[in-house]
Amino acid sequence: MNVREPDWAYVARSLAKVLAVTVALLLALSAIDRVLWLFIDFDDERTALVYGTAARVANPDKRLSHGHSDGGRVLGTTYTLWGEPRRAGPSEGGTEYEIVENLFGAVRAPSLDGPSGSLGEAIAYVDVDPGVDRERAEKVRKTIDGLPQTLDAVAVVEFAHSMTTERLVSFNRRHRICGGADVSYIYSPSFYDDSSDPASFNAVVWNRGMTQERSRPALSYQCETEPEVALAEFRRWVGLLDEGDDFSEFELDYGWLAGAAEEGVVHGLVVDRWKLADLRELLDDPEVRTVHLADVAFDLGEIG
Structure with a gap:
């Protein structure tokens, strides 16, 4: 039986036509894309x-x-x-x-898939109701005592037991914590289980100013009672989400966020540029399991 040789010239012409049509469609879509935004209010x-x-x-x-x-x-x-x-x-x-x-x-969002480095490791240590560990707290206390107390630190304050908003407000009052941009609330620790799908979720870490760019009523609050406003704002944001929103790139999902908002308890704090002396004071509070130091540095503005 005779087998005919393929007509390579015909094949090449066909491929060229397909490529030309594809390029033309892409160019047309691109042109439409550039024009329609003038007339359509994309969200x-x-x-x-x-x-x-x-x-x-x-x-x-x-x-x-x-x-x-x-x-x-x-x-x-x-x-x-x-x-x-x-x-x-x-x-x-x-x-x-x-x-x-x-x-x-x-x-x-390839560069925003979750926390990394020493602060990422510190956040990963936080667990749900890990209990009191005075030995661990004493070890951190000795580390802090061996450093200049005026150093600035980025750290995670891990609670021994989950804090309701009311308990956290009392905690703030005891320690004169005002909140603001340098205090974030861990509403849910990170999760990993290779037998589940998905296998992991990032911790839910919320700061009162997370949605500051967006237009909304101004948030008013008294200094130590910020946890009340922070939780209300977190719940308000979660209420704007849909189950179809794609949070997989951030290792979050709607159910994970909604569950943290509904429970509304705090497992720890991420504190930004606090003095070591202030962190040292927290270690004497039985509500605090330990402090995980992520970074320390001198405040060069205070020198000289």
């Missing part, structure tokens, strides 16, 4: 509110401040956050982190 505000805030929740190792959107496109929306690593020392300069939501609602 880039929601992208910023939902996914920009989720990035801050899942990445407490970074100071993620203001962001900006490309205005929304047919093919997707890009929201860019400006941030820097959360270190105790002077700023080393920031960088941009992109969050891209495509036409189908899938989200990519």
Whole structure:
């Protein structure tokens, strides 16, 4: 039986036509994308509110401040956050982190998949109701006592037992903790179980200013009672989410966030640029299991 040789010239022409049509379609979609945004109000505000805030929740190792959107496109929306690593020392300069939501609602944010470094490790130590451990607290106390008490620190304060808002307000009053940008609340510790799907979730770490960029009524509060306002704002944000929102890139999901908001208890604090002397004082409180130091540095502004 004779087997005919393929007509390679015909095959090449066919492939060229397919490629030409594909390129033409992409160019057409791109052109439509650039034009339609002038006439259609794409919901880039929601992208910023939902996914920009989720990035801050899942990445407490970074100071993620203001962001900006490309205005929304047919093919997707890009929201860019400006941030820097959360270190105790002077700023080393920031960088941009992109969050891209495509036409189908899938989200990519390759640089915002969760906390890393020493602060990430400190957050990972926090557990649910781990109990009192005076030996561990004493070990940290000796470490802090061996350092200059005026050093600035980034640290995690781990509670022996979960704190309700009322107990946390009392704790704040005892220690004159005012909250603000340098105090974040761990509403849910991180989770890992390789037999489950998904196998892991990031800790839910909330700061009262997480949604500060978005338009909303001003938050008023008394100094030590900030946990009440922080929890109310966290619940308000979770109430804006949908079960279909794609948080997988941040190792979060709707149920994980909703459960933490409903329970409303705090397992620890992430504190930013506190003095070692103030952290040392907390170790004497039976509510505190231990303090995990992530970074320390001199405040050069206080020298000289």
